Amino acid sequence: MQVPEELQYTKTHEWMRQDAGEAVVGITAHAQEELRDVVFVELPKVGKTVKQGEPAAVIESVKAAFDIYAPVSGTVSRVNEAVAKTPQLVNQDCYGAGWLFAVNPSAPAEVSSLLSAEAYAKQIQAETH
Amino acid sequence: MSSALTAGSLQKTALHERHRQLGAKMTDFHGWDMPLYYTSILEEHQAVRQALGIFDVSHMGQVLVTGPDAQATLNRCLVSDLTQVGEGRACYTLMLNESAGILDDLIVYRIGAQDYLVIVNCGNRGSDVAWLQAHHEGRTTVTDISQGRSIVSVQGPLASRVLEQMLDAKVAGLARFGIAPVRHMGPEACIARTGYTGGDGFELFLPDAHAKRLWDAILSAAQPLGARPVGLGARDTLRVEAGLRLYGVDMDAATSPFEVGLEWTVAANKPDFIGRSALAHQRLQGLTRRFAGFELAQGPIPRAGTELSVEGRIVGAVTSGTFSPLLGKPLGMGYVEPACAAPGTTLTMTVRNQRYAATVVKLPFWKGQTKQPAIPNMERTPDAGS
Numbered sequence: 001m002q003v004p005e006e007l008q009y010t011k012t013h014e015w016m017r018q019d020a021g022e023a024v025v026g027i028t029a030h031a032q033e034e035l036r037d038v039v040f041v042e043l044p045k046v047g048k049t050v051k052q053g054e055p056a057a058v059i060e061s062v063k064a065a066f067d068i069y070a071p072v073s074g075t076v077s078r079v080n081e082a083v084a085k086t087p088q089l090v091n092q093d094c095y096g097a098g099w100l101f102a103v104n105p106s107a108p109a110e111v112s113s114l115l116s117a118e119a120y121a122k123q124i125q126a127e128t129h
Numbered sequence: 130m131s132s133a134l135t136a137g138s139l140q141k142t143a144l145h146e147r148h149r150q151l152g153a154k155m156t157d158f159h160g161w162d163m164p165l166y167y168t169s170i171l172e173e174h175q176a177v178r179q180a181l182g183i184f185d186v187s188h189m190g191q192v193l194v195t196g197p198d199a200q201a202t203l204n205r206c207l208v209s210d211l212t213q214v215g216e217g218r219a220c221y222t223l224m225l226n227e228s229a230g231i232l233d234d235l236i237v238y239r240i241g242a243q244d245y246l247v248i249v250n251c252g253n254r255g256s257d258v259a260w261l262q263a264h265h266e267g268r269t270t271v272t273d274i275s276q277g278r279s280i281v282s283v284q285g286p287l288a289s290r291v292l293e294q295m296l297d298a299k300v301a302g303l304a305r306f307g308i309a310p311v312r313h314m315g316p317e318a319c320i321a322r323t324g325y326t327g328g329d330g331f332e333l334f335l336p337d338a339h340a341k342r343l344w345d346a347i348l349s350a351a352q353p354l355g356a357r358p359v360g361l362g363a364r365d366t367l368r369v370e371a372g373l374r375l376y377g378v379d380m381d382a383a384t385s386p387f388e389v390g391l392e393w394t395v396a397a398n399k400p401d402f403i404g405r406s407a408l409a410h411q412r413l414q415g416l417t418r419r420f421a422g423f424e425l426a427q428g429p430i431p432r433a434g435t436e437l438s439v440e441g442r443i444v445g446a447v448t449s450g451t452f453s454p455l456l457g458k459p460l461g462m463g464y465v466e467p468a469c470a471a472p473g474t475t476l477t478m479t480v481r482n483q484r485y486a487a488t489v490v491k492l493p494f495w496k497g498q499t500k501q502p503a504i505p506n507m508e509r510t511p512d513a514g515s
Contacts, residue, residue, distance in 0.1 A: 036166065036169050036170065037169050037170050037171045037452075039171075039430065039452035039459075040428065040429045040430060040452070040459070042429065042481065042483070058429075058481065060429050060430055062170045062171065062362060062366060062430070062451060062452055063165075063170070063362065064432075065429065065430075065432070
């Protein structure tokens with residue numbers, strides 16, 4: 001399972017990339033694999049305040065709807081309009097074109113509670129075995 | 130349907146090992162460990178629409194109703210007129226209670242002059258058999274023959290050609306809702322031109338011993354043509370696209386055949402059957418809700434229980450929904466006030482505080498196709514299942 005080294009992760013299978021003060025968020029390869037067939041993505045509105053660990057977006061696969069939790073608190077600065085139009089991008093390229101939204105973090109210290117690639121890889125290994 | 134139910138464990142079909150080998154994601158379906166999907170619900174759905182899909186539906190109940198009065202028993206317990214179903218034919222029908230609530234929807238296959246094979250929903254197997262036994266007429270034997278038997282469903286435009294070349298049985302010449310014996314697979318092995326996808330397809334009722342070999346033979350012959358094993362996930366998306374109701378989801382014992390739009394199954398001229406007088410009463414009373422299909426241009430999948438409204442007033446709720454890969458949009462079915470059930474009516478579906486416009490459309494959403502694409506001849510393998 002692909003777990004890029006440079007990203008940070010949540011226990012709930014989101015990834016976060018810190019990029020010029022902005023936190024870009026998506027779901028992991030493991031999560032999209034579990035969801036399969038993504039057919040609808042509901043993104044937060046730009047300017048919305050999100051809190052770490054609370055639902056910020058929704059992804060629906062044919063099977064069910066899944067909450068996507070904010071890895072850090074802050075204000076939504078950008079959303080991926082392309083993924084709202086073409087939800088399959090989440091399955092096709094979850095770490096790239098299938099990103100979901102970006103946040104301007106309000107509590108930078110929260111980042112320390114996120115998982116490293118190594119720790120996240122261990123967690124999904126424990127979950128699947 | 131072989132393994133015994135032990136405490137806390139799920140029942141397994143004869144093909145269970147195959148599903149694991151194929152890497153299926155399994156799910157608990159009414160106490161059965163069944164494949165939800167093998168690779169992707171949407172890809173499996175498309176395989177059935179474009180080529181061929183093979184399903185293990187051995188969890189469904191197989192009930193034999195035989196004897197000189199078998200027809201009278203079924204005519205009493207079911208809404209259809211079984212005198213109109215000749216040998217080698219089948220009908221989709223309903224079993225009602227005295228208040229005309231639907232106990233089950235089922236297909237009755239007439240496999241002999243006095244012999245009927247009844248396929249029932251797995252969750253109703255025990256209660257259906259008990260009901261038929263309790264209400265039998267004269268000399269009728271009702272036997273649950275599910276144990277040790279499988280049902281392999283082969284659906285899609287290529288199904289007829291593939292099976293024709295593989296089985297020693299009438300296949301391509303079989304009429305829709307026809308049934309014929311598959312002699313080399315045992316005395317009660319049958320093939321029927323029925324299914325739950327809205328398109329062309331066949332269901333094979335056969336002893337467990339033949340199920341694996343048939344499954345393997347179909348897959349190896351048809352996989353190069355785009356065939357796939359298909360799980361219950363796509364079985365559900367296919368049946369929604371075809372507007373087919375699911376018992377326990379779209380209807381139950383509190384549902385009348387009129388409400389769910391299945392009154393066409395009722396033989397109006399039949400002198401008597403269980404539920405008849407209650408049905409006559411319902412017809413006079415009129416309906417308070419009606420089953421309807423609707424589609425969204427875009428938006429979330431309509432999920433069971435989601436409220437439907439018109440101008441801010443709740444008029445009904447969703448019972449089934451999916452995303453149609455063929456039509457490229459979300460589809461839903463459910464109950465609404467009769468005045469809101471007409472095609473063209475705009476409903477509002479509210480999901481997570483967001484409103485989405487939904488338009489009532491005539492069911493089915495997808496009407497099927499009769500054209501069968503040409504495929505190259507395959508080597509005939511008459512011993513595929515022997």
